[in-house]
Amino acid sequence: MLFEWMFLIGLIIGLGFYALTYLFVKENVKKVVIVLIIGVLTILGSIFVIGGFEGMPFGVLGLGIITISILFSFFGKSLLWKKIVYTFLILFVALYGAFSYFNQVDYWIIKKAQPITGDHLDSYFQQLQNNAEIQGYKTFTILEGNKGVVLSLGSKMAGSNIEVLDVEEQGDTTLIKIRTFYNSSPEKNPVIAIGLNRLQPEIVIMDTNGTTYQQVK
Structure with a gap:
């Protein structure tokens, strides 16, 4: 979802830069080259200035500009085709945003010290x-019928922490994207609990390093 949004934002930024070129350039070729250079510089900045996973969204933004x-x-x-491109892209981004807003999954991080009613979530932490x-x-039913997903990394990842990057739905699958990193956490088994307003029948939890986690039997 993040990369999709960054690409769409790149499209809008590209449209904006193309419109700005009318202030000082007349030839369409020069306008296209200016926008292309901005897109390439954005990608290069995402690689050499920001770098790593943090820079990837800005690289996707640069692709949108290109x-x-x-x-x-x-x-x-x-001129007619310019108007068609502008109208189509702006409407597409607006409709996509409205669809995503009304169909997004609400999620939050459950504090481990927070009293929880339901399927003995607190005892599972212990x-x-x-x-x-x-x-x-492992999944749980928590307050007001909401769902909870508790992810544990195991002893081999002791000292690490877990960050939720995004939660989205793809058909009948709930996809949870996470990032793990070492930060001298005192937990023998690094754990995170995620509350969600709904869960699809299939659940996929994926780390940025490509690791996917299976359900605890």
């Missing part, structure tokens, strides 16, 4: 520390 330069290299000579070999996720 896409605009490609589109107007084909359609920029016709079980994970007593048996640090447990790795994977």
Whole structure:
């Protein structure tokens, strides 16, 4: 979801830069080249200035800007086609945003010290520390019928922390994207609890390093 949004934002930024070129450039070729250069510089900045996973969204944003330069290299000579491209892209981004807003999954991080009613979530936290070999996720029903997903990394990841990057739905699958990093956490078994307003039948939890976690039996 993050990368999709960054690409769409890149499209809008590209449209904005293309419009600004009207202030000082007349030829369509020069306008396209300027937007292309901005997109390339954005990608290079994401790689060499920001770097790593943090820079990837800005690289995708740069791809969106470059896409605009490609589109107007084909359609920029016709005023009618320019209007069509602008109208279509702006409407598409607006409709996509509205659809995503009304269908987004609400999620939050459950504090481990927070009293929870439901399927003994608090006792499961303790079980994970007593048996640090447990790795994977387990689902619970928590307050007001909401769902909870508890993910444990296992003893091999002791000292690490877990950050939730995004939660999205893909058909009948709830996809939870996380990032793990070492920060001298005192937990023998690193754990995170995620509250959600709904869960799909299939659950996929994926780390940025490509690791996927299975359900605890």
